[in-house]
Amino acid sequence: MDWLGLQLFADLPATGRIVIDCRHEPFLVLLAFSVACAACFATLDMAERQSHNEHPTAQRQWRVLGACCLAGGVWAMHFISMLAFQAPVEVHYDVSLTVLSLLIALIVAWLGMNSLNRSQMRVQHYLQSAVLIGAGIILMHFVGMAALETGARQYYQTGLLLACVVIAILTSLAALLLARYFRNGSGTLHQALKYGASVVMAGGIVATHFTAMSAMTLVIPADTALRLPSADNSLQLGLTIAFITLLISGASISAALADKKLQSKEHDLRRVSILLSQLDQARASLQQAAHYDALTNLINRRGFNQVFAERLAEQTTSQNRLAVMFLDIDHFKRINDSLGHAAGDELLKVIANHIKAATRSHDLVARFGGDEFCVVTSLNNRDEARHLAQRIMQRMKEPIDLGGRRMVMTTSIGISIFPDDGHTAEELLKHADLALYQSKGNGRNSLNFFNDSLKTRATLALQLEEELRIALLEERGLCVHYQPIFDLRNGQVAKLEALVRWQHPQHGLLGPDRFIGIAEANGLIIDLDLWVLRHACADLAQLHRHGFADLKVTVNCSAVTLSHDELPSEVEKALYHSALAPRHLELEVTENALMGDIQRTVNLLKRVRALGVALSIDDFGTGYSSLAYLKRLPLDVLKIDRTFLQEVPGSQKDREIVQAIIVMAHTLHLQVVSEGVETVEQLEFLETHGCDYLQGYLLGRPVALGELRPILERLERDKGVLSPCCDTAIPGSPDLFASSPGYRASASIARRGH
Incomplete structure (x- = not known):
């Protein structure tokens, strides 16, 4: 080629x-x-x-x-x-x-x-x-x-x-x-x-x-x-x-x-430019995160403090007035417990929009966390603040579709006015919070303005908290009173309900309504409940040694104590130190206290019941009254709340409700105690419809242990205060406990221990 x-x-x-x-x-x-x-x-x-x-x-x-x-x-x-x-x-x-x-x-x-x-x-x-x-x-x-x-x-x-x-x-x-x-x-x-x-x-x-x-x-x-x-x-x-x-x-x-x-170099410059840009974005994001609530996009507490301080400075110069409103959503915890936190978050978003829609564009709306909101608005007189609060409350009542349910929420509002109620942000917020506390104490879904009496009450509550802490620590001033619970079958005193009292050096004998809320709010309630448990067991053991060997004692257990994992061991320890048999102790738990983590509650109650201690559900009918829950709980006794007995026998509906509760309890093999018995007609009605035990002022009021023994001895001699057929009280005073010379407690104190 x-x-x-x-x-x-x-x-x-x-x-x-x-x-x-x-x-x-x-x-x-x-x-x-x-x-x-x-x-x-x-x-x-x-x-x-x-x-x-x-x-x-x-x-x-x-x-x-x-x-x-x-x-x-x-x-x-x-x-x-x-x-x-x-x-x-x-x-x-x-x-x-x-x-x-x-x-x-x-x-x-x-x-x-x-x-x-x-x-x-x-x-x-x-x-x-x-x-x-x-x-x-x-x-x-x-x-x-x-x-x-x-x-x-x-x-x-x-x-x-x-x-x-x-x-x-x-x-x-x-x-x-x-x-x-x-x-x-x-x-x-x-x-x-x-x-x-x-x-x-x-x-x-x-x-x-x-x-x-x-x-x-x-x-x-x-x-x-x-x-x-x-x-x-x-x-x-x-x-x-x-x-x-x-x-x-x-x-x-x-x-x-x-x-x-x-x-x-260009790449480095570009990287530096990108980093600077990212830094600016991060700074803006941090600014947003630091001053705004991620869930509702409302300003948060930190941002509120900054903006509120600026507005206060402006108002101080111009001599104008400001209203600070604290808002708390009523019973919001129930939403989280029943529908979950995701549903609760969605509800908070809707509520935030309702509040913003009810306020003006220049009003400051903030979320402080949880279900707490705060609104700051300028005004000319107190009525403007009232009208704005009423507008918010009305807007809140609009139905909300959530989790397949249609619900209506309400809010409690506390209001403080600048400069009448304070000149600093701290004072105004504290006073608005006190007014909110008053609104919640008045039954919620209401608004209240701050006044000096609230501050006095808050100061007193703080003083009582400090003194209660010392009283628990030194076991000084606290005492237990006992109210009898009668067995309708034989008319004898079968149980004693232990009710805590506080002999205050300045305020005299205080009922639980004066200090139980303080104990719950400040983490003292578990110590208080266990103190009552130990003293009630020791007092009952003393009564047993004096010949009242068949008596039982019932001790109230708060919701916080019921979530305490060490409760079974504390009960066992109290029984051991007092040498009291477990069958003589009965723990009372309120219906609402059982409605938290139901599985955990059931397991805890089973551990207590395994010791041989009886369990009673108190205030039945005032909470959820869920039969699905009731059948799962290891209970022995059901206690009908006094509110259902007040109109008996005059109210047909109340009569039917009480009858239904008694039948349902017996169907579930539970004994029934009715509290709040104050008339002979109520006693006869309960005896007719098969109630097992009675408790109320008609039969006896709470008394101290020193006054209890003579009364029990007199009842022992008289063979009870109720006749065997329970038609009427035996001759003499039916309110034998009420006639005790040492009794001084009011009717409101005797409703329940705590």
Whole structure:
């Protein structure tokens, strides 16, 4: 095959002279390899810069520069290697073919750089590009060989020729993979690997060239005169080309380094700008989080304090008035307990919108946490504050659809006025809170303005709290009174309800309504309940030793104490220290106290009952009255609340309710105690309908232990205060306990212990 004077796949001729004394100048070969290494390194740098630039124009410029470096390096390696070729014949080069080989190298290099610009390279893309680039390199090589004029004809061995093609394609594939790999990365290791990759690529290019040269055989035709070589300037020419190529590669590498540094600085500046922007956003977010409630988007307590202080300063200057309103959602805890906290959060959002809708645009509306809200509004007189509060309360009564239920919420509001009720934010908020406490104490769903009596009452409550804490710590002043519970079957006193009292040094004998709320609000109620439990057990044990061995004592247990995990062990300890049998103790728990974590409550009550202690549910009918809960609870006694008995027997509805409760309790195998028995008619009604036990002022009021023993002894002598048939009381005073000379407690105190 004759192509441009090259015999690529032809056999050697039968005639002619073979040029066998051919060799290469080692220095020029090493120089060619160095040029190739520098060009490959520059090409890898250009590929990296091309991928790191975002602007198409810059990418195109780096692509062109990379193509020039690669083409110049490959072509210079080829030309210097040809200059290193030495044969015993005169050698010349065809300029046009030499230039053509350079153009082919440029086109191949451009194709290679363009391939690296793909966002994604698949296997077929690598193979196609490698074959195309390898073929281009082979074409460039043989066009360059065709430019060699020696007077001899070039014959090539087929095997080595094909090996040259394979090496060119593999070298191209390796170059693409390496250039793709080294587009990203940094550091000393990355740079060292790039140097190694450049040597590998240059080695492949040099191997392609010298494999092709090994395949070549020069044959001088028989009719051609042999022209001996003359002095040449191959070394100077090779050094010049190498210098130019290395200069171009070095300039390109320097440009890449400068661009890399510049881009790194731009990247750092961009990062700094982004960080500053993120910092501003974070500062704004923190400002939002610090001063606004995430759930309702209302201002929170911290933001409220800041804005409120500014408004107070403005009002002080202008001598205008302000109203501070504290709002608390009535019975909000029930929503969380029954529907869950997610439903509670949704409800708070709706409530916040209701409050904002009822207020004016310039009013300050804040959420302090939980279900507490605060509104600050400017006004001319107190009636404006009242009207705004009534507007909010009316808006709150609008039905709300939540969790598949339609409900109506109410709110309690306390109001303080600036400057009448205080001049500082702390004073105004504290006084509004006191007024709110008054609203909640009056039955909720109401509003109250602050007045001095509330402050006096709060001061008294604080004083009572401190004194109650000392009384509990020193066990001084607290005492237990006992109210009898009669068995209707025999008319005897069967049980005693232990009711706590406080003999205060200044205020006299205080009932539980004066200090139980204080104990619950300040974490003293558990200690108080356990104190009553221990003293009631000890007092009953003393009565047993004086001959009243059949008596039981019932002790009230608050909701907080009922959630105390150590309650069973405390009961066991109280029984042990008083040497009292568990069957003589009965714990009373209110219905509402059972409605928290019902499973935990059931487990705790089972542990108490396992000791042998009886359990009673007090105030039945005033809370949830859930039969589903009632059947799960390990109870022994059900106590009918006094409110159902007040209109008996006059009210038919109350009679039917009491009858139904008695029947239901007996169906559940529970004994029934009715409290609040104050008339003979009520007693007869309860006896007729099968009530088991009676308790009330008609039969006896609470008395101290010292007054209790004589009365019990008198009852023992008289064989009870009720006749066996219970038609009427026995002769004498039926209110035997009420006639005790030591009795001083009011009717409200005797309702229940706490």
